[in-house]
Amino acid sequence: MKRNFWLLALLPLLALACMAAAVPQHTIATAVSSSSSMLGLRGYEVTGPASSRNVTYHGGPIMNGTSVDYLIFWEPTGSKVPATFNSLIERYFHDVGNSQLYHNNIQYTDKQGGMPQASSFGGAWVDTQPYPGNIIIDQQEQQEVTHAMKVNGWTASLQHVFFVFTVKGEIICFNKNHKQCSNNTFCAYHSWFNGNVIYGVMPDVLCGTPDSPNHDPQADNVIDSTSHEQNEAATDPLGNAWYNSHGAEIGDLCSTSYGPLKYHGGDVLFNGHPYTLQEEWDNAKSACEIKGP
Numbered sequence: 001m002k003r004n005f006w007l008l009a010l011l012p013l014l015a016l017a018c019m020a021a022a023v024p025q026h027t028i029a030t031a032v033s034s035s036s037s038m039l040g041l042r043g044y045e046v047t048g049p050a051s052s053r054n055v056t057y058h059g060g061p062i063m064n065g066t067s068v069d070y071l072i073f074w075e076p077t078g079s080k081v082p083a084t085f086n087s088l089i090e091r092y093f094h095d096v097g098n099s100q101l102y103h104n105n106i107q108y109t110d111k112q113g114g115m116p117q118a119s120s121f122g123g124a125w126v127d128t129q130p131y132p133g134n135i136i137i138d139q140q141e142q143q144e145v146t147h148a149m150k151v152n153g154w155t156a157s158l159q160h161v162f163f164v165f166t167v168k169g170e171i172i173c174f175n176k177n178h179k180q181c182s183n184n185t186f187c188a189y190h191s192w193f194n195g196n197v198i199y200g201v202m203p204d205v206l207c208g209t210p211d212s213p214n215h216d217p218q219a220d221n222v223i224d225s226t227s228h229e230q231n232e233a234a235t236d237p238l239g240n241a242w243y244n245s246h247g248a249e250i251g252d253l254c255s256t257s258y259g260p261l262k263y264h265g266g267d268v269l270f271n272g273h274p275y276t277l278q279e280e281w282d283n284a285k286s287a288c289e290i291k292g293p
Contacts, residue, residue, distance in 0.1 A: 050286040053244060053253055055108070060240030062105075063159050064114035067234055069093050071124040072148045072164045076131055079167045085204075086126070088219040089165065092226065093121045095270035101227070104280050104292030108235040108242045108250070116234035122160065125152050135171045135178060138191070138201070145199045156197040161190075161233050163226060168204040168218060188225040190233045198237045200229040210258060213265030213274035220276060227277045228255065250281040259290035 071093065073086050096102055097119040105116035125148055132140050145162045148154065154162070166172065173181040180186065187207035190200045202222055209217075209224040228251035235242045236249050243249045257279045259267035266274035267290060279288035 053246075053248070053281070054283045054286055055235075055242045055244045055248070055250055055253075055281060057108075057110075057242055058240050059111065060236070060238050061158050062108055062110045062114065062241050063116045063161075063234040063237055064110060065116075065159065066097070066118045066120055067116065067159045067161060068120050068122040068157075069230070070122040070148070070152075070154050070160065070162045072144060072162060073124065073126045074131070074144055074164055074166050075126055075128060076167075077128045081167055082216050082218055084214065084216045085219045085222075086124070086165075088214050088216055089223055089226065090121070090124050091273060092223045092270075092275060093119070095273055095275075096227070096230070097121070099268070099270050100291040101268060101277060101280065102231065102234075102292070104250075104282055104289060105231060105234045107283055107293055110241070119230065119234070122154070123152060131166075131170060135173050135181070136166065137172075137176055138174050141172070141199065141201050142193050142197075145197060149197075156194070158196050158198065158237060161198045161200060161230065161237075163200040163202055163229075165202045165222065166204060170203065172201055172203045188229050190229040190237075192238055198233055200226065200233060202226055202229070208256065209276050211261060211265055211276050213276055223275060224277055227251075227275075231280050251278065253281040254279040254288035257288040 071090060075081055102119060107115070109115045127144070127148065141164055144164055148162065149156065154160070171181050171183050174189075182203035182205050187205050188200065188202050190198070192198045202225060204218055204222055206217065206221050207225055209221045212220040214220055232249040232251045244253070255278055258276065259279060261267055261276070262269065262274070264274040266276045268275050268277055277290070279290045282289040282293065284293050
């Protein structure tokens with residue numbers, strides 16, 4: 001099965017922003033029939049009127065109703081992880097489900113008029129087993145998701161998403177050729193395997209989030225990338241729902257766009273907690289928005 005995804009050529013860092021030009025490429029799905037959408041290092045450009053960037057529906061499922069998010073912190077014994085890293089990420093998932101940012105997804109409906117309405121926190125698990133090597137490939141990420149499901153009794157569903165978080169310095173590559181990796185191509189990606197196992201791969205990479213309202217740059221950057229993947233998974237879980245003629249999903253179109261920073265340091269405040277999150281594409285306005293319609 002083939003699907004467009006975006007690989008972004010890495011350019012020199014400027015301040016905290018990582019900018020790149022988007023180049024569409026095709027990939028053949030892995031042996032377990034998965035495909036991916038990658039958040040690159042970092043940016044997306046398209047010329048012409050804003051309406052030409054709008055995403056269109058391609059007939060596939062969306063995460064109808066309330067999705068459930070499961071967190072897998074793959075942190076081998078002895079890993080150095082900031083004291084607040086896990087708790088801040090978990091807090092985000094408790095906070096985001098009924099936010100105005102997530103509400104933006106309601107305009108991206110399926111054939112029956114169903115829509116992504118909210119998200120909920122399904123649970124978190126810390127796996128202290130060692131990594132299979134200095135570099136983890138996508139197939140091993142899938143194996144980790146399968147292992148976590150078995151250990152915790154979690155089940156696959158088109159409304160369930162499994163996010164795998166790894167420690168700083170661990171390189172994630174899409175396949176064995178090591179050309180499309182977290183240190184040279186992407187910040188994160190979402191994908192699926194076995195038909196309905198939806199997952200997000202979340203390396204601990206600094207990818208241009210402009211500030212750290214929670215005083216943990218690693219966590220705040222990963223939360224920003226997580227928001228990108230979460231909203232894309234809700235509106236295009238199997239790569240055949242909502243994306244535009246260039247193959248970009250709603251997060252890709254706004255990966256360098258943020259709302260005004262507020263007194264608390266972030267651009268959003270969920271349940272009294274600040275976050276700096278990229279905006280998402282709003283088809284109704286043909287623009288990036290931090291609040292949905």
